[in-house]
């Protein structure tokens with residue numbers, strides 16, 4: 001997921017949330033792949049990404065708009081998702097190293113993720129989520145990366161649970177917005193500023209200056225894009 005700014009589109013093409021009090025037995029999987037985490041606190045770590053379909057945030061600059069409509073992506077059972085993941089990773093890790101799975105989207109919290117994350121953890125995988133925080137929190141998480149969007153503000157419960165706040169900077173006014181978001185997370189939450197990819201050349205120098213003056217923040221770059229890997 002990448003982030004920022006509100007959409008001017010009025011049409012809602014995303015499917016309805018498949019979330020509810022019941023645990024989901026299937027989920028719409030747009031893609032899943034084993035790669036390196038390119039952003040934030042776990043940047044550079046091997047991670048298996050599961051991108052779920054469905055998003056109602058509609059950032060106009062979104063680079064995964066094909067994720068918005070959940071209905072065009074195949075529904076998979078939790079067992080299918082985990083079997084595919086084990087096959088893709090296909091290495092034997094030392095017992096003390098738990099593989100990371102990153103649930104992303106789309107907006108993954110549009111779905112109830114209790115069953116998926118419970119089964120991932122029972123299979124000794126760490127569960128990470130990348131979310132705008134605009135839908136109610138479900139799931140058992142080892143790490144919550146909150147990347148807020150202006151159009152749909154995060155819910156208080158997600159601010160409170162976030163381990164990492166990753167704010168995408170698109171223009172100068174976003175620094176003030178970043179501080180407003182930072183005031184709502186816990187004292188232990190890691191704070192990251194990340195340039196919006198299409199404006200990285202102009203915005204990154206501003207972020208560097210900002211972090212030098214406000215060292216509680218750290219820089220996050222989309223390293224996977226610089227390396228041309230997904």
Ligand code: SF4
Pocket residue numbers: 001002003004055056057058059062063064065067105106107132149
């Ligand atoms: S929240 Fe949705 S619209 Fe915004 S960047 Fe993420 S997937 Fe795209």
